[in-house]
Amino acid sequence: xxxxxxxxxWIALPVAIWGMVLAFVGGKHGRGDLVLSAERSVYAVFxxxxxxxxxxxxxxxxNRYEYLYVAxxxxxxxxxxxxxxxxxxxxxxxxxxxxxxxxFFSSVAVFTNRNKNREFMPYVSGVLLTVITFFIIVLLFxxxxxxxxxxxxxxxxxxxNPQLQNYWMTIHPPTLYLGFTSFTVPFAFAMSAxxxxxxxxxxxxxxxxxxxxxxxxxxNGIIFGMRWAYQELGWGGYWFWDPVENASLLxxxxxxAFLHSVMIQEKRGMLKVWNMALVTLTFSLxxxxxxxxRSGLIDSVHSFAQNTKISFIFLGFLATIIGVxxxxxxxxxxxxxxxxxxxxxxxxxxxxxxxxxxxxxVAFAIMWGILLPLLSEGLTGEAIQVxxxxxxxxNLPIGMVLLALVGIGPVIAWRRASKRNLTKNFTIPLLVGxxxxxxxxxxxxxxxxxxxxxxxxxxxxxxxxxxxxKGTRARARIEGEGIPRAFVHLVARNRRRWGGYIVHVGIVxxxxxxxxxxxNVKVIQTLSPGQSITLASPxxxxxxxxxxxxxxxxxxxMVWQAVALMSIDRDGRRVGSITTEKRLYxxxxxxxxxxxxxxxxxxxxxxxxxxxxxxxxxxxxxxxxAQRATFEFQINPLVGWIxxxxxxxxxxxxxxxxxxxxxxxxxxxxxxxxxxxxxxVGAD
Amino acid sequence: xxxxxxxxxxxxxxxxxxxxxxxxGVSETMVYYMTPVELMARTTSDPSLHQVGIKVSGRIxxxxxxxxxxxxLIHRFAVEDLEDPGVAFPVVYQGLLPDTxxxxxxxxxxxxxxxxxxxxxxxxSVLTKCGSRYEASSEELAG
Numbered sequence: 001x002x003x004x005x006x007x008x009x010w011i012a013l014p015v016a017i018w019g020m021v022l023a024f025v026g027g028k029h030g031r032g033d034l035v036l037s038a039e040r041s042v043y044a045v046f047x048x049x050x051x052x053x054x055x056x057x058x059x060x061x062x063n064r065y066e067y068l069y070v071a072x073x074x075x076x077x078x079x080x081x082x083x084x085x086x087x088x089x090x091x092x093x094x095x096x097x098x099x100x101x102x103x104f105f106s107s108v109a110v111f112t113n114r115n116k117n118r119e120f121m122p123y124v125s126g127v128l129l130t131v132i133t134f135f136i137i138v139l140l141f142x143x144x145x146x147x148x149x150x151x152x153x154x155x156x157x158x159x160x161n162p163q164l165q166n167y168w169m170t171i172h173p174p175t176l177y178l179g180f181t182s183f184t185v186p187f188a189f190a191m192s193a194x195x196x197x198x199x200x201x202x203x204x205x206x207x208x209x210x211x212x213x214x215x216x217x218x219x220n221g222i223i224f225g226m227r228w229a230y231q232e233l234g235w236g237g238y239w240f241w242d243p244v245e246n247a248s249l250l251x252x253x254x255x256x257a258f259l260h261s262v263m264i265q266e267k268r269g270m271l272k273v274w275n276m277a278l279v280t281l282t283f284s285l286x287x288x289x290x291x292x293x294r295s296g297l298i299d300s301v302h303s304f305a306q307n308t309k310i311s312f313i314f315l316g317f318l319a320t321i322i323g324v325x326x327x328x329x330x331x332x333x334x335x336x337x338x339x340x341x342x343x344x345x346x347x348x349x350x351x352x353x354x355x356x357x358x359x360x361x362v363a364f365a366i367m368w369g370i371l372l373p374l375l376s377e378g379l380t381g382e383a384i385q386v387x388x389x390x391x392x393x394x395n396l397p398i399g400m401v402l403l404a405l406v407g408i409g410p411v412i413a414w415r416r417a418s419k420r421n422l423t424k425n426f427t428i429p430l431l432v433g434x435x436x437x438x439x440x441x442x443x444x445x446x447x448x449x450x451x452x453x454x455x456x457x458x459x460x461x462x463x464x465x466x467x468x469x470k471g472t473r474a475r476a477r478i479e480g481e482g483i484p485r486a487f488v489h490l491v492a493r494n495r496r497r498w499g500g501y502i503v504h505v506g507i508v509x510x511x512x513x514x515x516x517x518x519x520n521v522k523v524i525q526t527l528s529p530g531q532s533i534t535l536a537s538p539x540x541x542x543x544x545x546x547x548x549x550x551x552x553x554x555x556x557x558m559v560w561q562a563v564a565l566m567s568i569d570r571d572g573r574r575v576g577s578i579t580t581e582k583r584l585y586x587x588x589x590x591x592x593x594x595x596x597x598x599x600x601x602x603x604x605x606x607x608x609x610x611x612x613x614x615x616x617x618x619x620x621x622x623x624x625x626a627q628r629a630t631f632e633f634q635i636n637p638l639v640g641w642i643x644x645x646x647x648x649x650x651x652x653x654x655x656x657x658x659x660x661x662x663x664x665x666x667x668x669x670x671x672x673x674x675x676x677x678x679x680x681v682g683a684d
Numbered sequence: 685x686x687x688x689x690x691x692x693x694x695x696x697x698x699x700x701x702x703x704x705x706x707x708x709g710v711s712e713t714m715v716y717y718m719t720p721v722e723l724m725a726r727t728t729s730d731p732s733l734h735q736v737g738i739k740v741s742g743r744i745x746x747x748x749x750x751x752x753x754x755x756x757l758i759h760r761f762a763v764e765d766l767e768d769p770g771v772a773f774p775v776v777y778q779g780l781l782p783d784t785x786x787x788x789x790x791x792x793x794x795x796x797x798x799x800x801x802x803x804x805x806x807x808x809s810v811l812t813k814c815g816s817r818y819e820a821s822s823e824e825l826a827g
């Protein structure tokens with residue numbers, strides 16, 4: 001199976017190149033037969049890459065340690081679940097995984113458009129196959145072939161880093177990669193529009209769901225990563241402002257900007273060049289993020305490899321993407337003129353544009369922070385770095401403005417907002433926001449950044465709730481429906497709009513959670529069994545945690561596991577218990593920490609076993625006198641709202657993406673069009 | 685596109701505010717990033733560097749880790765240069781060390797903090813990169 005997989009990877013290269021050439025030639029000369037052949041090679045490449053991936057998975061499951069990649073990320077005792085996910089555990093497999101996902105999305109794009117949008121498809125297939133070809137070349141020729149053999153067969157593998165043996169870590173990379181790869185489809189359509197000269201809003205309408213799908217995966221991928229960091233890294237935080245985290249955030253920011261600015265083009269025929277630039281930028285950033293994770297160019301806890309060959313190949317590819325798209329945009333510039341102009345500073349267009357500027361400002365600041373060490377070293381020979389304080393300082397104020405725009409954008413009028421429009425829509429939400437800040441201030445809170453965020457959040461939530469209320473009431477009155485029915489129909493009739501509002505609710509929840517971190521409590525304390533510590537929660541009650549003792553057990557793949565048990569009382573009433581552990585894995589030299597988390601809707605109690613006097617005597621031999629241990633105790637208010645917000649956001653995005661019922665009229669007339677289209681494309 | 689002059693002014697205003705935020709952000713939060721060899725040379729020639737934030741990338745000296753206080757989680761260890769292991773300096777750090785920290789394998793570490801005038805590095809954060817464990821070389825697998 002594994003040999004077959006390697007063979008499939010080699011065969012995929014000529015097939016992809018063949019298809020790429022045919023797609024461009026067929027598109028240029030209007031040869032439908034060539035285009036059809038190119039589309040078939042998309043499916044073929046997908047099948048071949050699936051075979052290659054299956055080969056790697058089979059090697060993991062079959063303990064084939066003669067393969068360097070398998071030996072580096074697995075061992076016999078590893079759970080089957082983590083063996084199977086070895087495909088994306090390291091650089092080599094991840095790159096294969098990346099391209100197989102891209103081939104999957106390419107196949108879906110080609111298949112769903114087999115009878116429609118034919119005028120775009122030749123170049124779409126061509127662009128998709130170009131990106132696929134690039135990744136296959138990287139896999140085969142940049143010293144990252146996952147099928148590389150060692151030349152001998154070790155008895156066992158090195159095992160998987162225990163920190164990566166976590167459910168969230170298993171689904172975090174694939175989700176992020178789904179987001180990265182699916183964005184290639186909107187990019188391919190944009191390039192196709194530029195190449196074929198079909199520069200109206202069609203390419204945007206066609207790829208609307210793709211963009212949303214990609215955004216949805218990116219957002220969830222990042223949230224899963226935060227969840228992993230919170231549970232596994234054992235310091236109670238979820239975001240490091242680490243270069244690789246930042247790199248994954250960049251395409252999310254620009255994709256968010258793109259999702260909003262395309263609406264302006266659809267509704268008002270403006271921002272055409274801007275949208276082309278944004279789609280190119282976002283796609284480039286997905287490649288940049290993939291590259292940064294897997295190249296080691298910049299110091300980061302995430303970047304594993306130090307392979308300079310791959311850096312040059314990736315940078316070359318990035319430069320090509322940006323260069324070619326720029327040339328195409330300049331070439332088509334006369335056809336990308338705006339059909340209308342912005343009429344007023346106080347209008348929805350203006351709010352959307354402002355939202356775009358803010359998102360790009362955040363992206364720019366983050367990019368600056370990532371590249372600063374390289375730039376400063378290159379220019380002055382002296383490396384300068386910035387970390388969390390820089391990113392917080394710059395991004396917090398911009399983030400608050402963005403949050404406010406979430407409330408302003410949806411209700412401010414198009415073209416030119418009247419005074420009446422403004423007072424009608426914003427009086428109540430503003431009052432609610434100010435009241436919230438007032439209540440917190442009266443109760444003695446002086447953390448102004450957090451208070452402002454809470455106030456803005458309340459403002460935005462009110463705007464959204466009022467919108468839902470007004471829409472439902474109007475529908476109930478006009479259609480004579482009951483309130484629940486009217487509500488469902490309201491959302492169903494304009495899923496994109498109302499789904500988008502639900503996504504906004506999720507975003508507000510997540511921002512509120514970020515602000516909650518301003519009130520975190522953190523105490524380090526050493527306890528003997530029976531002793532307890534009392535912590536005052538910022539929500540006004542007390543938690544008493546009693547250290548009950550330490551026990552030992554032996555989990556799979558572990559030498560030992562020392563488990564400290566802690567009971568939790570809230571205001572004198574028992575509410576639960578927590579365990580926190582040290583584990584020594586068979587394949588890892590040092591004990592790993594497992595934190596204990598007691599989650600409630602408004603706060604988490606988070607305990608870390610920091611140090612034990614004598615783990616062996618205390619836990620292993622069950623000697624209470626030796627069980628004295630040092631813990632870090634944290635109370636993290638609102639942190640759970642990030643995960644709840646993620647669920648709300650997912651729900652909203654699914655509503656917005658859900659296909660409309662029944663075939664659209666344009667789909668039915670396609671049989672005739674399919675024949676006619678290649679000629680039309682060739683006319684360019 | 686921007687016939688409206690107010691709009692153009694707004695745009696310039698935004699750009700100015702963002703530039704200001706980034707500029708002051710960098711100048712007030714930046715740290716120098718150096719190797720142990722550079723740290724020794726630079727602080728000798730410019731003692732004012734003892735007062736500013738510095739980030740040093742090196743390797744944990746084998747056998748150098750000592751838990752000064754288990755109750756207060758005060759750690760002491762030494763970091764050496766990756767290329768010139770003769771150059772090393774002591775580090776004190778209070779807090780939780782990452783799980784990948786140890787002093788018996790070749791662990792690369794990045795410490796951030798202040799290099800005191802008495803030659804001790806007072807770290808506010810310690811990051812470890814257990815490079816060999818993420819991407820094994822064939823020699824290590826053979827061993």
